[in-house]
Amino acid sequence: MTLSGAAVLAAVVALAGCGAPATPGGGRSAAPTTSVSSSAAASGTGSGTATATDSPASATATPSATLPEGWKTFTTSDGKLAFDLPSEWVVKDPAGQTPQGGGVFVEIRNPAGKSMATLRTNMVVGAECMKKQPYGMYDSEQLPALKQAGGTPRFTFESRQDDTATDPAKMTMLAYGITSAPEPTGPTACPMAHFFSWPPSGAMFGGVYDPFDTTPGNPPNVDTPEAYMETPEYKNIRTMITSLRPAA
Known part of the structure; x- marks a missing residue:
């Protein structure tokens, strides 16, 4: 049972503070040029556009060596990051107001319009652990391609339990994403x-x-x-997020 998707995302993003990173963590406008290469394009079929509103690609990233058949590679508009995604998924770039000082803000949606994930960079973040809660860790994988001097981030799919909530729909928050926070231990996180x-x-x-x-x-x-992790949707999301890498 979980809080609404918008509320969970707001709760996670709210951890982005003003000031130097402590615990590493967190409108629409006209879409600018995007960068996409695809396995279909490599074989001479398909298009290299990311969304119906994107203008033609201005650059491409080298597709990963394990790019699944029918997938494409998206490069952020600043040319710094790339990731792979199913060809039928849509990239909105920009997806909203970018952070002060630049950065990118893109959103990935499935053909039905459901948000699969968002990517934002150049975020000044800081998180305080005001209250620990019971948690679940369902999936975790280190991402060496994103390693920085401070350590190697990891992909996680996890939950937090709100024992004070009485509405079953608000008792548990679940989210997936990349984190540099230490992996929790013990009964609370x-x-x-x-x-x-x-x-x-x-x-x-x-x-x-x-x-x-x-x-x-x-x-x-x-x-x-656990059931969601067995769906094609989750498996595609996981493959997409864990493919994030520097755009060489």
């Missing part, structure tokens, strides 16, 4: 901080899981994190 160390300060790439969301585009009959 600090709030989720899906932010990772990335020059010049920090970045985020992740999204939320809401089994109470019944809008079109959601996997049917999925009501637990």
Whole structure:
């Protein structure tokens, strides 16, 4: 059971503070040029555009060696990061107001319009552990391609339990993303901080899981994190986020 996706994302993003990073962690406008290369394009089929509103690609990243068939590679507009995603998924760039001082802000949606994840860079972040809560850690993988001097970030799919909530839909918050925060130990953990160390300060790439969301585009009959992890949607999201790398 979980809080609404928008509320979870707001809670995670709210951890982005003003000042130097402590625990690494966190409107729409016209879409500018984006950068996409795809396995279909490599074979001479398909297009290299990311969204219906994107203008033609201005640059491409080298696709990863394990790019799944029918996937494409997206390069951020500043040319610094790239990731792979299913060809039918749509990239909105920019997805909203970018951080002060620049950076990128993109959102990835499935064909039904459901948000799969957002990527933001150049975020000044700082998180305080005001209250620990019971947690669940369902998935975790280190991402060496994003290693910085302070350590190696990891992809996680995790939850936090609010024991004070009486509404079942608000008892548990679940989210997936990249984090530089230490992996929790013991029965409780600090709030989720899906932010990772990335020059010049920090970045985020992740999204939320809401089994109470019944809008079109959601996997049917999925009501637990364990069941969600077996769906093609989660597997595609995981492959996409863990493919994030410097755009060489």
